[in-house]
Amino acid sequence: MRLLPATALAVAAALTATVACTASSTATTRPPRPVLTGAATCPDDAELTCSTLTVPLDHSGHVRGTLRLRVAETGNAHAAKGVLVFLSGGPGQPDEPLAPRVLPKVKPLLAQYRIVFVDQRGTGANALQCPALQQQMGSSDLTAPTVGAVTGCAAALGPDRRFYSTADTVADLDDLRQALHVDRFSLDGVSYGTFTAERYALAHPSHVSRLVLDSVVPQTGYDPLDLAAMQAVPRVLRASCAAVKCGFDPAADVAAVVRRYHDGVQLLDTLTSYEFVDPNYAAMLTALHQAANGSPGYLQGIVAGVAQGSAATADELSQGLHASTLCADGVYPWGTDDSPVASRPAALAATRARLTRSQLGPFDAATATGLGSLLTCLAWPREQVPPAPSAHRRIPGSIRVLLLGGDRDLSTPLSWLRYEASLVADAKVVVVPGASHSVQTHATSDAGRDAVYAFLLAG
Incomplete structure (x- = not known):
């Protein structure tokens, strides 16, 4: 949700190691x-x-x-x-x-x-432990996990996973x-x-x-398609460009990179993590411009570095809890978590077909429907949705x-x-x-x- 989250990443040295x-x-x-x-x-x-x-x-x-x-x-x-x-x-x-x-x-x-x-x-x-899902997603909301990691996590947590919604935390408070x-x-x-x-x-x-x-x-x-973030990217990067006087249009570069390399999910994930490193995105702007013009090496290095820095243990940020909460709380293209799992892919495909260019900003429909939190809950088992105000x-x-x-x-x-x-x-x-x-x-x-x-x- 950034929700997550959200979350300050190790790549920015934003969080201390946690013991809780x-x-x-x-x-x-x-x-x-x-x-x-x-x-x-x-x-x-x-x-x-x-x-x-x-x-x-x-x-x-x-x-x-x-x-x-x-x-x-x-x-x-x-x-x-x-x-x-x-x-x-x-x-x-x-x-x-x-x-x-x-x-x-x-x-x-x-x-x-x-x-x-x-x-x-x-x-x-004593966080909810899902080793495969944790390794694949770290502290990211957007990195796409495998179906096996998701279903394995749900199976390991068992039926008690339904008691980790925000409504349960509200009652604890x-x-x-x-x-x-x-x-x-x-x-x-x-x-x-x-x-x-x-x-x-x-x-x-x-x-x-x-x-x-x-x-x-x-x-x-939160919006599991993350459309607001995609629409905000041009404004944020242009403001950053103005601050460092980059001399080109970074929004156009993002659109070109997505068209050329078909890596919208990874790019959006990197951008939302890189704000912890530098809210002016100085190095990122240069890397995007080079990649848009056919030289992706610098951008690939930044993407790899951010992914490495996004690693997190479950006691730092539990992806088992992340999945349990978001899937219990969220409203998705297929509805809520009480929707049959078998019917969800068709609903997601129908939503993808309806997305417009104006909704997606410089990204594409594959980005909006390929995000990690969304795909986690696509495969999460069906269960009763908890009551909420x-x-x-x-x-x-x-x-x-x-x-x-x-x-x-x-x-x-x-x-x-x-x-x-x-x-x-x-x-x-x-x-x-x-x-x-x-x-x-x-x-x-x-x-x-x-x-x-x-x-x-x-x-």
């Missing part, structure tokens, strides 16, 4: 009340306290079992402005190992907020709120974390004070919302941010020029972080 504990299943009954247990100093940051939140595997109570989620928090239990919960992206990325990177970026908030990180179900050291002994808290979500925060606000509006939505996935869900309801005015984005973001394009803003009653929008994905932690400009401080400290 998240989910382990046991056949015990649900505790009478959510509680945090086993408080101790966190292994990743001695200034944080880590504890365990035990939640039901199945919040409906029909299937027995529990999951143990790691929770990390700052020490100011009676902070004046209450609790701020940070929600990471993916889906599949743990939160607690990110704390050492996030906390220095939010120093002005530490005196006023009790900041909490929670490893969402299916992430971290409400257990966390109760365990923290607060009636309301604020949520700061990045990438897929914005979707989780939005869905929590829709399900429990009376328990949310403020939302920070950084690199926004709309509450209605109406995604078209407006987030009420009782919740103040800051929507934050970078104008160079291809992972979660600005059109998604603007659409989500139309669904929010009290929305403040801040777009940071020259910034890409995950503004709070990655932008060189302080404009986005300053907007977050002002928003969370006001009133």
